[in-house]
Amino acid sequence: MASAATPGSLSFIPTSSRARSQRLASSGLRLPLRRLGFSSVAANPLLSVHVAAKIRSFNGKGVISMAKKSVGDLTAADLKGKKVFVRADLNVPLDENQNITDDTRIRAAVPTIKHLIQNGAKVILSSHLGRPKGVTPKFSLNPLVPRLSELLGIQVVKADDCIGLEVEKQVASLPDGGVLLLENVRFYKEEEKNDPEFAKKLASLADLFVNDAFGTAHRAHASTEGVTKFLKPSVAGFLLQKELDYLVGAVSTPKRPFAAIVGGSKVSSKIGVIESLLEKCDILLLGGGMIFTFYKAQGLSVGSSLVEEDKLSLATSLLEKAKAKGVSLLLPTDVVIADKFAPDANSKVVAASEIPDGWMGLDIGPDSVKSFNEALETTKTVIWNGPMGVFEFDKFAIGTEAVAKKLAELSGKGVTTIIGGGDSVAAVEKVGVADVMSHISTGGGASLELLEGKELPGVLGLDEATPVPV
Numbered sequence: 275m276a277s278a279a280t281p282g283s284l285s286f287i288p289t290s291s292r293a294r295s296q297r298l299a300s301s302g303l304r305l306p307l308r309r310l311g312f313s314s315v316a317a318n319p320l321l322s323v324h325v326a327a328k329i330r331s332f333n334g335k336g337v338i339s340m341a342k343k344s345v346g347d348l349t350a351a352d353l354k355g356k357k358v359f360v361r362a363d364l365n366v367p368l369d370e371n372q373n374i375t376d377d378t379r380i381r382a383a384v385p386t387i388k389h390l391i392q393n394g395a396k397v398i399l400s401s402h403l404g405r406p407k408g409v410t411p412k413f414s415l416n417p418l419v420p421r422l423s424e425l426l427g428i429q430v431v432k433a434d435d436c437i438g439l440e441v442e443k444q445v446a447s448l449p450d451g452g453v454l455l456l457e458n459v460r461f462y463k464e465e466e467k468n469d470p471e472f473a474k475k476l477a478s479l480a481d482l483f484v485n486d487a488f489g490t491a492h493r494a495h496a497s498t499e500g501v502t503k504f505l506k507p508s509v510a511g512f513l514l515q516k517e518l519d520y521l522v523g524a525v526s527t528p529k530r531p532f533a534a535i536v537g538g539s540k541v542s543s544k545i546g547v548i549e550s551l552l553e554k555c556d557i558l559l560l561g562g563g564m565i566f567t568f569y570k571a572q573g574l575s576v577g578s579s580l581v582e583e584d585k586l587s588l589a590t591s592l593l594e595k596a597k598a599k600g601v602s603l604l605l606p607t608d609v610v611i612a613d614k615f616a617p618d619a620n621s622k623v624v625a626a627s628e629i630p631d632g633w634m635g636l637d638i639g640p641d642s643v644k645s646f647n648e649a650l651e652t653t654k655t656v657i658w659n660g661p662m663g664v665f666e667f668d669k670f671a672i673g674t675e676a677v678a679k680k681l682a683e684l685s686g687k688g689v690t691t692i693i694g695g696g697d698s699v700a701a702v703e704k705v706g707v708a709d710v711m712s713h714i715s716t717g718g719g720a721s722l723e724l725l726e727g728k729e730l731p732g733v734l735g736l737d738e739a740t741p742v743p744v
């Protein structure tokens with residue numbers, strides 16, 4: 275079994291999916307529902323162990339081990355009558371009337387819960403919702419109960435707390451195959467502090483632990499990492515494993531040519547991902563707000579486009595690194611510029627070298643879309659993280675939508691297409707091509723940290739899988 279690398283520190287706080295969805299809702303976007311496929315892992319849980327066990331080196335910085343024991347390894351003999359503490363990421367967006375506007379994360383948690391209840395376990399389900407400071411009714415998990423019950427085909431019981439006497443009583447009366455949803459675990463500040471006493475109280479409710487909260491696996495919190503110290507076995511759920519298989523597996527041993535598309539607004543938040551991907555990919559396409567820092571570093575005028583002045587030398591060194599490694603790094607050759615940051619701004623397409631003063635680049639231009647498409651044509655694996663422009667405004671969504679459509683087309687031809695969470699997921703949902711992608715991550719921040727080559731605290735604490743011959 276490979277030894278573990280030192281986990282890195284958290285480098286940034288990602289936009290929460292709640293904030294993102296609220297932003298999208300206010301910009302008028304409607305996200306269609308999407309089905310995640312679980313066939314490979316659910317049908318053969320050992321497959322993921324097998325894949326993960328083969329991983330030896332990810333980003334050149336160290337060796338990582340993500341081979342963890344799976345919930346699929348647990349049978350009725352292990353589970354019947356057992357109390358299982360399941361940490362899921364049910365942090366779904368709710369509208370002002372507390373209606374769920376995207377239930378992807380709830381659906382993604384279902385295969386693990388179903389496996390447990392079908393094998394006679396008593397499921398104690400835990401999640402956070404949003405970032406509450408103390409007990410905050412609008413962050414209660416109550417609105418999740420009807421949808422969860424519907425998807426599981428049983429009536430889920432809801433607790434008003436996540437620890438304490440009343441919860442213990444509810445656990446005691448839970449039948450085999452029953453599900454008790456605990457209240458938002460972040461109502462206690464001890465959760466995010468990873469307080470050992472709090473973790474112990476959560477753990478005392480159960481006999482064993484399943485972590486299926488991929489979206490929160492980059493947080494060392496009491497219910498993700500803390501409880502692993504008190505519950506054995508502590509195993510990975512199907513969703514967690516599927517995410518690791520794709521995000522680590524495909525990037526570690528990609529079918530080549532392997533292209534990465536990185537967009538978004540800040541160089542500083544994507545630097546770790548770009549550096550890590552430069553070690554692995556053959557083609558790197560950059561878009562979004564970060565490109566203007568690269569242009570400026572090359573001496574071009576960027577008008578009032580987004581620039582991180584303190585990252586100019588970093589941008590130069592990344593360009594040099596790409597050259598030294600023989601990675602084909604493409605920056606857009608033309609951009610869509612606007613006279614203000616607004617959906618109704620005046621806009622025009624100009625060469626990247628001709629951005630006038632007072633104008634800002636808000637999307638990649640048509641020539642760039644064409645050359646990006648050509649570059650992607652021969653690829654066998656593509657990973658995408660971050661939009662090509664301010665896709666929240668229709669006028670500046672064309673580059674991002676073009677990438678989404680191209681990846682859908684490639685997916686149809688057998689290319690592995692992986693969408694690394696966050697805004698790119700919202701973009702493929704908007705275009706309606708989410709279903710055809712090979713993998714769409716349920717974790718924005720978590721997927722970025724994995725792509726940076728970091729290990730996730732929520733995974734590290736889980737039991738190692740029994741090695742299988744590879």
Ligand SMILES: Nc1ncnc2c1ncn2[C@@H]1O[C@H](COP(=O)(O)OP(=O)(O)O)[C@@H](O)[C@H]1O
Nearest residue numbers: 538539540543562563635636660662663664697
């Ligand atoms: N040219 C641009 N100028 C300003 N913001 C942009 C531009 N292109 C994309 N963005 C914004 O980047 C945001 C997405 O960034 P994201 O992928 O979450 O990562 P990060 O902000 O951490 O780089 C979107 O809200 C999008 O509007």
Ligand SMILES: O=C(OP(=O)(O)O)[C@H](O)COP(=O)(O)O
Nearest residue numbers: 288289290291365489717718719
């Ligand atoms: O929505 C989440 O992360 P994401 O927005 O990075 O996908 C997770 O539920 C983690 O939430 P947090 O960033 O408040 O710890």
